[in-house]
Amino acid sequence: MNGDSGIAIDVKGLTKSFGGREVVHDLSMQVKRGSIYGFLGPNGSGKTTTIRILCGLLTPDSGEGTCLGYDILKDAEKIKRQVGYMTQRFSLYQDLSVRENLEFVARLYGLTDARGAARDMIKRLGLSGREEQLAGELSGGWKQRLALGACTLPNPKLLLLDEPTAGVDPKARRDFWNEIHALAADGLTVLVSTHYMDEAERCHEIAYIAYGHLLAHGTVEEVIAKSSLSTYTVTGEDLNELTATLTGKPGVDMVAPFGTSLHVSGRDVAALEASIAPWREKSSLHWQKSHPSLEDVFIELMGRSKDNFQ
Amino acid sequence: MSAADQPAPVHEIRERFGFLRRSYAMLIKEFIQLRRDRVSFAMIVMLPVMQLMLFGYAINTTPHNLPSAVLLQEDSDLARSILKALENTAYFRFIYEVHDVDDFDNLLKSGKVLFGVEIPRGFERAVRRGDRPALLVAADATDPVAASAAIGSLGMVVQTALKHDLYIGDPPEMPFEIRAHARYNPAAVSSLNIVPGLVGTILTMTMLIFTALSVTREVERGTMEALLSMPIRPVEVMFGKIIPYVLVGFIQAFLIISIGVFLFGVPVLGNLFLLALLSTLFITTNLSIGYTISTLVQNQLQAMQMSMMFFLPSILLSGFMFPFAGMPAWAQYLGEALPLTHYLRIVRAIMLKGAGMHNLHFDALALAALMLVAMTIAVTRFRRTLD
Numbered sequence: 001m002n003g004d005s006g007i008a009i010d011v012k013g014l015t016k017s018f019g020g021r022e023v024v025h026d027l028s029m030q031v032k033r034g035s036i037y038g039f040l041g042p043n044g045s046g047k048t049t050t051i052r053i054l055c056g057l058l059t060p061d062s063g064e065g066t067c068l069g070y071d072i073l074k075d076a077e078k079i080k081r082q083v084g085y086m087t088q089r090f091s092l093y094q095d096l097s098v099r100e101n102l103e104f105v106a107r108l109y110g111l112t113d114a115r116g117a118a119r120d121m122i123k124r125l126g127l128s129g130r131e132e133q134l135a136g137e138l139s140g141g142w143k144q145r146l147a148l149g150a151c152t153l154p155n156p157k158l159l160l161l162d163e164p165t166a167g168v169d170p171k172a173r174r175d176f177w178n179e180i181h182a183l184a185a186d187g188l189t190v191l192v193s194t195h196y197m198d199e200a201e202r203c204h205e206i207a208y209i210a211y212g213h214l215l216a217h218g219t220v221e222e223v224i225a226k227s228s229l230s231t232y233t234v235t236g237e238d239l240n241e242l243t244a245t246l247t248g249k250p251g252v253d254m255v256a257p258f259g260t261s262l263h264v265s266g267r268d269v270a271a272l273e274a275s276i277a278p279w280r281e282k283s284s285l286h287w288q289k290s291h292p293s294l295e296d297v298f299i300e301l302m303g304r305s306k307d308n309f310q
Numbered sequence: 311m312s313a314a315d316q317p318a319p320v321h322e323i324r325e326r327f328g329f330l331r332r333s334y335a336m337l338i339k340e341f342i343q344l345r346r347d348r349v350s351f352a353m354i355v356m357l358p359v360m361q362l363m364l365f366g367y368a369i370n371t372t373p374h375n376l377p378s379a380v381l382l383q384e385d386s387d388l389a390r391s392i393l394k395a396l397e398n399t400a401y402f403r404f405i406y407e408v409h410d411v412d413d414f415d416n417l418l419k420s421g422k423v424l425f426g427v428e429i430p431r432g433f434e435r436a437v438r439r440g441d442r443p444a445l446l447v448a449a450d451a452t453d454p455v456a457a458s459a460a461i462g463s464l465g466m467v468v469q470t471a472l473k474h475d476l477y478i479g480d481p482p483e484m485p486f487e488i489r490a491h492a493r494y495n496p497a498a499v500s501s502l503n504i505v506p507g508l509v510g511t512i513l514t515m516t517m518l519i520f521t522a523l524s525v526t527r528e529v530e531r532g533t534m535e536a537l538l539s540m541p542i543r544p545v546e547v548m549f550g551k552i553i554p555y556v557l558v559g560f561i562q563a564f565l566i567i568s569i570g571v572f573l574f575g576v577p578v579l580g581n582l583f584l585l586a587l588l589s590t591l592f593i594t595t596n597l598s599i600g601y602t603i604s605t606l607v608q609n610q611l612q613a614m615q616m617s618m619m620f621f622l623p624s625i626l627l628s629g630f631m632f633p634f635a636g637m638p639a640w641a642q643y644l645g646e647a648l649p650l651t652h653y654l655r656i657v658r659a660i661m662l663k664g665a666g667m668h669n670l671h672f673d674a675l676a677l678a679a680l681m682l683v684a685m686t687i688a689v690t691r692f693r694r695t696l697d
Contacts, residue, residue: 055539057696076694080541091536095346096339107335108540110324114335117321134346150536154323 011065038203084151094136141172336550521600579664
């Protein structure tokens with residue numbers, strides 16, 4: 001078995017269509033063991049579909065690969081034993097209590113002491129005192145924690161988390177990420193999809209997927225560097241007016257407000273500088289060459305992919 | 311964050327008896343959900359009790375004020391006192407008195423009366439002579455249950471009535487013969503058939519609906535996605551979902567049969583253990599069919615519709631509503647494919663005829679075969695992916 005290699009997920013050329021619409025197109029990716037891999041992209045970009053293919057819930061139309069050393073096409077049952085999958089929508093039983101849900105999962109995976117395992121997990125999740133509460137009555141943040149607890153209960157080697165922190169408050173989100181880092185430190189591989197840029201920056205590696213195409217991957221720094229995007233940050237007065245004027249000028253690919261400043265970015269530095277030159281001399285505006293943020297890069301990628309694929 | 315500062319206790323995973331363990335996990339889960347669903351839980355008890363009360367009393371075999379006619383061919387005191395006795399029972403209500411046979415026939419044919427008594431010419435004189443003349447009784451047996459009960463009660467009623475009639479004295483035997491003629495449907499169905507039949511019908515309906523919703527409910531609530539991502543096999547899901555309801559069905563069967571015995575006086579002549587065993591088989595067969603439906607449909611509404619599609623022929627073609635032997639051959643073949651047909655034979659045979667297993671081989675095997683077919687379809691049709 002090649003289960004000891006340093007790669008947890010290794011897939012090539014995954015393609016999946018639903019009703020003639022291609023949702024995932026020729027997707028290849030590698031995820032190192034013990035790393036936290038962020039999966040980013042707009043809604044409907046194929047993130048959920050890819051995750052479902054990885055854990056055997058969907059069969060790809062074409063493509064191949066391994067997950068934890070097992071063939072994703074043939075060994076779905078073996079993969080399921082070692083993968084914890086946290087669905088985007090809360091999918092534990094709402095009419096079962098916290099304890100009953102955990103005991104159900106523990107029994108299903110064959111833990112020798114299901115009650116004990118559930119009890120330990122309740123303690124670990126900080127849910128003591130709420131174990132008899134119905135899962136459906138928990139708040140959003142607690143539901144996410146319970147779901148994470150349920151999928152880590154059978155000691156999986158790989159966690160697939162599909163937008164685990166959607167609709168969760170910042171404090172719960174931070175706790176959640178601390179937990180994920182703790183799990184990764186124990187050797188668990190985590191693939192997590194998200195919309196949040198701050199979460200992307202907490203991942204060891206990220207991949208950006210839009211309209212089924214994997215557009216960029218690597219560490220955050222690598223992705224930013226590879227984008228070859230030049231960005232100027234402008235502060236001053238009448239930024240709204242400036243936004244309207246600059247948008248669509250040659251070389252200006254993106255104008256995005258960030259609080260009291262404006263990010264003006266473009267791939268072609270010369271064209272960008274030529275376009276903004278008339279405004280750089282204005283005393284009411286302060287221009288500074290800066291690094292693009294991850295969000296700049298992604299929004300630019302998204303805009304570009306729309307042109308290419310739609 | 312507690313996770314970071316304390317090491318996670320490691321719990322071992324056991325590979326042996328995986329099948330039983332996973333089925334058990336599913337079963338416990340289903341039990342808890344069932345217990346928590348108060349409406350369903352109440353239905354388990356209320357549904358059979360209410361239906362049996364409703365149908366058991368509605369399908370009352372004791373006739374009451376049956377619209378009747380009398381064909382009076384002799385206006386004697388004896389004739390009058392027989393009619394009076396009949397009317398006093400409250401079973402019959404004479405609304406027509408005719409003197410012509412054609413009028414009498416037309417009243418029955420048109421359905422204006424369900425019952426007719428013909429007192430022939432020279433009846434009283436013949437009784438006095440001890441000739442035992444015939445008192446013709448005609449019943450519209452298109453409603454066989456009402457007709458047969460009325461006919462059955464006739465002899466006793468008349469005899470009792472005449473005992474107190476000093477005019478006749480106290481005859482040692484019937485002074486005249488009652489010649490009953492069940493028109494249109496000579497083979498009247500026994501009233502005792504109804505309660506055993508209701509056992510099967512009620513069980514078919516409740517069992518079917520319990521499992522028909524089980525898989526679609528998981529899909530609609532979104533829990534199926536998590537369930538499928540866990541290492542559980544379709545057979546294990548099926549057993550986990552069926553077994554809790556076998557117990558539920560058993561309780562229902564017990565309730566219905568108890569009410570039947572204690573309230574409606576239906577006998578159980580055969581072996582109670584055999585009845586329980588074969589009832590459990592029937593329950594499991596229906597649950598399997600319900601579960602199969604739930605693997606075939608997309609949502610709960612479709613599941614309900616499909617259950618009804620199965621339920622109606624079960625009532626109409628199983629011999630519950632109409633005598634099985636009276637159906638055309640193709641309908642009988644269709645009926646043989648319905649579990650209720652076989653269960654009705656089993657339950658009627660055990661309760662009313664005291665039949666043993668050696669009489670019921672065929673029907674028991676048919677039930678088992680239908681169950682296995684349903685389970686096979688369910689397991690192969692169960693979608694293991696979300697494709």
